[in-house]
Amino acid sequence: MSAQSTAKTSPRRVRSFLSRVADLYVDGFRSMKSTGRTLWLLIILKAILLFAVMKLFFFPDLLKRDYSTDAERAQAVRTSLTR
Amino acid sequence: MNDLISTVDWSRAQFALTAMYHWLFVPLTLGLAVIVAVMETIYYRTRSERWLAITKFWMTLFGVNFAIGVATGIILEFEFGSNWSNYSWFVGDIFGAPLAIEGILAFFMEATFVAVMFFGWKKVSAGFHLTATWLTAIGATLSALWILVANAWMQYPVGMEFDPAQMRNVMDDFWAVAFSPVAVHKFIHTVFSGWILAGIFVLGVSAWFLYKKRNPELAIRSIKVGGWVGAIGMLITLWSGDNSAVDVARVQPMKLAAMEGLYDGKCGQELVGIAMLNPDKQPGDDLDPYLFDISIPKGLSLLATHSLNGFVPGINDLIDGIELTESGDTIHTVSYAERIAMGRQAHEALRTYDAAMAAGDTAAMSAAAADLKANYQYFGYGYLSSPEDAVPPIGLTFYAFRLMVCIGGLLVLVIAVMLFSAYRRQGWLDKKWLLWVAMLSIPLVYVCSQAGWVTAEVGRQPWIIQDLMPVQAAISAIPTATVILTFCLFALIFTGFLAAEIGIMLRQISKGSKMDYESLKD
Numbered sequence: 001m002s003a004q005s006t007a008k009t010s011p012r013r014v015r016s017f018l019s020r021v022a023d024l025y026v027d028g029f030r031s032m033k034s035t036g037r038t039l040w041l042l043i044i045l046k047a048i049l050l051f052a053v054m055k056l057f058f059f060p061d062l063l064k065r066d067y068s069t070d071a072e073r074a075q076a077v078r079t080s081l082t083r
Numbered sequence: 084m085n086d087l088i089s090t091v092d093w094s095r096a097q098f099a100l101t102a103m104y105h106w107l108f109v110p111l112t113l114g115l116a117v118i119v120a121v122m123e124t125i126y127y128r129t130r131s132e133r134w135l136a137i138t139k140f141w142m143t144l145f146g147v148n149f150a151i152g153v154a155t156g157i158i159l160e161f162e163f164g165s166n167w168s169n170y171s172w173f174v175g176d177i178f179g180a181p182l183a184i185e186g187i188l189a190f191f192m193e194a195t196f197v198a199v200m201f202f203g204w205k206k207v208s209a210g211f212h213l214t215a216t217w218l219t220a221i222g223a224t225l226s227a228l229w230i231l232v233a234n235a236w237m238q239y240p241v242g243m244e245f246d247p248a249q250m251r252n253v254m255d256d257f258w259a260v261a262f263s264p265v266a267v268h269k270f271i272h273t274v275f276s277g278w279i280l281a282g283i284f285v286l287g288v289s290a291w292f293l294y295k296k297r298n299p300e301l302a303i304r305s306i307k308v309g310g311w312v313g314a315i316g317m318l319i320t321l322w323s324g325d326n327s328a329v330d331v332a333r334v335q336p337m338k339l340a341a342m343e344g345l346y347d348g349k350c351g352q353e354l355v356g357i358a359m360l361n362p363d364k365q366p367g368d369d370l371d372p373y374l375f376d377i378s379i380p381k382g383l384s385l386l387a388t389h390s391l392n393g394f395v396p397g398i399n400d401l402i403d404g405i406e407l408t409e410s411g412d413t414i415h416t417v418s419y420a421e422r423i424a425m426g427r428q429a430h431e432a433l434r435t436y437d438a439a440m441a442a443g444d445t446a447a448m449s450a451a452a453a454d455l456k457a458n459y460q461y462f463g464y465g466y467l468s469s470p471e472d473a474v475p476p477i478g479l480t481f482y483a484f485r486l487m488v489c490i491g492g493l494l495v496l497v498i499a500v501m502l503f504s505a506y507r508r509q510g511w512l513d514k515k516w517l518l519w520v521a522m523l524s525i526p527l528v529y530v531c532s533q534a535g536w537v538t539a540e541v542g543r544q545p546w547i548i549q550d551l552m553p554v555q556a557a558i559s560a561i562p563t564a565t566v567i568l569t570f571c572l573f574a575l576i577f578t579g580f581l582a583a584e585i586g587i588m589l590r591q592i593s594k595g596s597k598m599d600y601e602s603l604k605d
Contacts, residue, residue, distance in 0.1 A: 020206075029202075062168040081433070082437065
C-alpha cells in the first residue's frame, strides 16, 4: 500500500517541482523591467552573431571539416608537424 | 613563409584581443558575486530593508556584467578549431576534459542559480535565495578553476604521455593535471585578483555616490563590504603571487629572466624595482641591459628561491645551460643548442614512425616511438632556428610585470585608506581628492589585471605549450586575410557590446544613487 502510494506521489511531486521551476522563469521573464529586457536582447543578439554568423562562416573546425576520421586527422597533424 | 608568419601574428593578436575582452568581464563576475553574497548574508541575518536595497543594487550591476560577459569566452574555443587546429588536436583530451567540466558546471550551476538570484526574491525562501547566491559565486569560481587548469597545463605540461599514433597527448594522471602547483597557484592568484578588482569597483562606485552626495550610508556600507573582500583578495593574491614566482623560477625560468630583463644571473641576485631597459641589448652581447635601474639587493633570489643566496639564471645562462650552486660551483644543464638538436631528433623519430606505420612495420614503429619518447621533452625546440628564438619579448614582459606590481601596490593603499575612512575617519570621505583616487582606481585595476595576464602569456612565448609546441607549429594553414577579417569583426562587435555594458552599467549606478534609501527601515 505504502509502496503504491509512493509510486503515485513521486511523479506528481516531480511535476509539481517542474511546474514551480517553469513558473519561476515565466513569471521572472514577464515581470522583467526594461533593463532586463535590454540585456536579454543583447544576449540573444550576441548568440546569433556568435553561433549563426561567426562560427558558421568564419570559424570552422578545420580538421572536422576537412577529414572524416580521427586517423585522417592524426595523419594531417603528423604531416603538418614534421614538414 | 611570410604569409605563415603573418597568419601566426594575426592569430596571436586575435587570441590576445579575445582573451583580454573576456577578461574584462570575468574578474568582476568572480568578485562581485562574492560581495553580493556577503551583502545578502548580512541582510539575511538582520532582515534590514536597507541591506536588502544594497544587495539588490549591486546584484543588478553583477547581472549587467554577467549578461554582457556571458559567452565571450566561446570565441576562444572557436579559434582553437579554426586558427590553432594543430594545437587543438595535439593537446587532445587534456584541454577537452577541463573545458567540458567547465561547460557543464557553468551551465548547470551558474545558469540555474543566477535565475533564482534574479527571479526568485518572492518565489523562494530567504534562506534558499541566499544559498542560490552563494552557489552562483561558487559556480563561477569553479568554472574559472577548469579554464585555469587548462592554461596551467600549457605552462607546465604534466600528467600525460604523447601517443604518436593518435598524434595526441593522452592524459594518464588527471590529478597531476588538476592539482599541479602551477594550476593551484594560478587558480588562487587569478580568482582572488577578481576579488580585488570587484572590491575596487565597489569602492570606486561608492566614491561616486559620496562625490555626488547621494545615499552616503549605502556607499559607506558598500565600502566596508567591498573593502574587506578586496583586502582579503589582496592578501591571498600577494601570497599566491609569491608562490607563483617560485613556480615560474622552477618551470619557466626564461619567463622569469624576461620579467626581470636578466641576462647574466648570479647567486644573491638583486630584484629590479624601477628601470629602463636598454633597447639595443641582445642575448650574448656585452651591453648593459638597463639604461638605469634601482634594485633591491638579493631580492630576486629571495623571491624566486626563498633563499638570499639562491642562483637565478639569466637569459644567457639558460641558453648556455649553466647554473651555479650557492657555493659558486658550476653545473651544466641542457643548453638550448642541445635542446634544439634533441627536438629535431624527436621530429626525425616521428617521421620514421610515420613511414613505418605506412609500411605496416611494427618493429620499426616501436623503435621510432622509443626514440621519440627519449627526446620528447624538447619536441618544440625542433622548430626553432636558433637558441635566441626561445627568448620571449623582453620589453613587453618586463614592463607589464612592473605595471601590475606598481598598480597593485597603489591599490593596497586605496583599499586600506578607504576602509580606514569608512570605519574611523568618515570625514575623510568628504575629501574630493580621495574620492577621485578611488574612482580612478577602477580603470587602474583593470589595467593591473590585464597586465598580469600579459606578463603570464607574453612571458611564455614562443611556447603555446611549454617546451613542446611553439606558436608557429600550432597554427592552421589559413589565409592571413581571413584572420584579419575576423579580427576586425570581433573587435567591432565586442567593442559594441562593451559600450552597451558601460552605458547600461552607468544608468543603473545613476538610478541606484537616486533610490529612496533613507526611507527604508534598518
